[in-house]
Amino acid sequence: MYIHQHICISPQHTSGNIDLDAVEASKEGKLVALEPKLEGVPPGMIRRMSKAVRMGLGAGLPVVTNNEVDGIIIGTANGGMEDCIKFLNQIIDYDEGLLTPGNFVQSTPNAIAGQLSLITKNKNYNATHVHLGLAFENALIDAKMLLEENAEAKYLIGGVDEISTYNYNIDYLAGWYNKTIESKKLYEAALPATIAGEGAAMFLVSKRPENAIAKIAAIETVHTTDLGVVQKRFEKFLSQQKVDPSDTIFISGENGDSRLNHFYNACEELVDDLPTVRYKHLTGEYPTVSSFAVWLAGYAVEHQSLPSHFYKNDIRSRQVEKVLLYNNYHGSQHSFIFITKPK
């Protein structure tokens, strides 16, 4: 499966004029996405949209407007959570009185894929995967299968999640976030928590290698809280890929949370001859953040280098031909992805 176009909206300067040297810092434990002006959507529609839908359209529309894709496949844990809880709040605050349906209709996680279809009049395959920390990975698996079934096709795949007041509160109460942690010192915080983030990354994929940015060569997912299982799966995954220290980098999903470091450290040790790249000081943590990592991998093979703030160790590859990614969400949902330069 080859990536032909990729667009990323994030808390950093990743869309429009891309500048990965200028790093935006977190505020109160959150990294909030910078939204580009949304073209091609009536202002009245934009006003009613949640940030998740706006980001999804902002990253997705430029891809599908010029390409009639054979399907739209979105991974999102929550979709428009803000609308969802706005409606829920109305239910309680007005004691199940007469409510307006606007927030209810916008609240469904499939609103992003639905709006992309609606605006571009795309009646093809349309799916929304909501499997939290592996929602985007399942969108990738879905597209990979679709391309096996239909070799001539091309698909839009993406990962989108927003920080809403409400999912932030729930995850904060559950102990996943700490407002005192700063993105600049994310990896040194040594606290059992991290910072929140959000974003949208969209990809045009097909089976054609010509003029592609990168190839998604392999993907593997596993659910476990057992470090041994993660190590075994990663070793097996590594044995199936051609990883060469001279041209491969390792992108780690390390997010500073002291409870998760052992997973990242163990995987890093298995590839200790590779440069280790980290990115969550730019994105914060969110369920579909691996879509940012895939965008970054594509950027790295396209540009052959990354600014030094990404690197954890002193190892550098002569060139970036291949990228190995590992991420885990809340210590129970793990993914390994292998991305290469198209041949």
Next chain:
Amino acid sequence: MSRVVVTGIGIITAIGDSVAHNRKSLMQGLSGIGHAVHFQSKYTGVLPFAEIKYSTPHLAEKLQIHQSGATRTDLVALHAFREAIKDANLSGEILMSANTALIGASTVGGMCLTDEMYADANHTGDQGSEYLGSYPNNACTMFLQAQYNIGGIVNTFNTACSSSANSIMYGARLIKNGLAKRVIAGGVDTLAKFTVNGFNSLMILSNEPCRLFDAARKGLNLGEAAAFVVLEKEEDATGKTIYAEVKGYGNSNDAYHPSSTSPEADGPFLCMQRALKAAGLNPGDIDFINAHGTATENNDETESIAMKRLFETLPKFASTKSYTGHTLGAAGAVEAVYGILNLHHQEVYPSLNFKDAIEATKLIPVQEYTTKNLNYVMSNSFGFGGNCSSLVLGKI
């Protein structure tokens, strides 16, 4: 290409807590729509619901689940899941294999706990509730995964009311693509203030038992359910009961409006057409359709238009939502299980409460239990966001 077959089924709805109990109710025309007893809402005594006949503590006791944070959705899902894996004789070891996938679906997830979620999401107390990890759409899938340590691909769909049709479709495709050897696929939703108030605000809840495809239909009744099917390759299913084949599937988007279907019904038409194409069948091969049939003004008319567009001679059709209510994220799987029962027992279950056909389309659903030669059954599921899916199931 080897066939993907169904080797296990499990279901819990308002008309029964097992496959056998559901079939008995369907054969006798016994609807589960009535007064809710366990669901607490301002609308409890006002609107009819299709409620599962157990309280949440009773379900927990029945399933021997004592951990904190387990929601009604989790428990209902586990009930159907256990029946399905037992039916297909999947051992604990097999479930832990990297070749065993679990694909769930839900629209409400843990939001059945509307009041607890209100408190947690608005941070009204100093501490959170025991349900902080239980709200996401995929919480019930994670709950099942953790119960059995399922080792393969695990996923959850939310394409609104077509969610679990997509989970079965994805499951069948995982097997065909060699990414899993066996898949447990289905979905779950339970009654929630969130959906009751949501559908009520859209003014599509009926104050009487729903009248599918009837000229005087007044809207839908909400229900709760879970259903799972076990899918395997035919050659791996030797010695097992094979209920049916997953013959084809189609997915489309209507691309018209977030909460209603286009007058031409392109989305429903296209998903049915694609399901037939994937199955390698002609419209004339379909013997029976379990329609989406929600009894809303919009759905029943547009679905009728879509069926008439595709089928020169319309096969017999009905909708089982007159028994189970609309079970949202579970509906596709519930109705797939009923389609499997249609084929396995060569019988058709009638729609209830039908009197007069819709003026514009004049379609009349099956109204009596009948035995019938059935080779292929189609099951439709359409949802908000324009998401449409159709499954074609075949006799073995």
